[in-house]
Amino acid sequence: MALTAITLLCFAALLPFPGLGGSEEHSGKQGPIPIKVTVINKFNNTNISYSTTAPVGMPIFGILNQLHDKNNFNFTYTISKSYGIFLESVNGLAGSTERHTYWELLSKKGNSITQLNVGIGCYQPKKNENFIMNFTTWD
Template sequence: MALWLVSAFLCSVALLSTLVLGLPVQTEELKPVPIRVTVKDEFTASSSFFQTSVLEGGVLYGALTRLQDSSNGFKFTVKIDPNLGLYLESVNGVAGSEAKHTYWQILSEHDGTVTKLDVGVGCYQPKKDEHIILKYTTWTKE
């Protein structure tokens, strides 16, 4: 758990440094990597499907921002946690709630196998033709 926290912190610091300081990125050499994004609401059984891309080596935050900027009905917000970095706060106006124990889980599907991502939108680097699933779900009390 401690290693995950350190990793999340370092990824967030790197992303924020790039955003705030405007560090140069050599985008002319990087190719766009296509990905699919599915938004699933476990409570309403609704799903939306989107196509987007991210620059080679880029992070999921960039792909979601590109999708949002394309004006095709996808909107999202992130929250910056001082310990965990960027995490997905809302998608299409639906936000997670601590009181209701709801959140946006980020999953990746490869060859029919779905796995939870172990890092957030600020650190995860999608692969070509990857299927990212943003699932509105709940967690149980411990």
């Protein structure tokens, strides 16, 4: 039940709600911010970066859609009633249960890299952040 509530709140973040107050940072009065999206595949040593701008507070899902519309970038996703938007593949490469591979979501700010604890439907990158989708494996 709690996960369903969190999922609904994350989906609500995708909708515009003008006039509800809040901080200047999320009011839409700031111009677009620069964001870098990096796709890493350690199995074939590829590292592709995309640069874009987005309004403050736009979830990474919206930013990935922008990249899809303007660049040679593709991704697929599913929507889970319990967990929200789930990233399945990037540029034609999907995770595999049999091979124990998946797309790890990371954030790089300065020299610090952290693993995200939310998905592409909820995560809102900050100015000059590098959002990393790392194709990797689990043991």
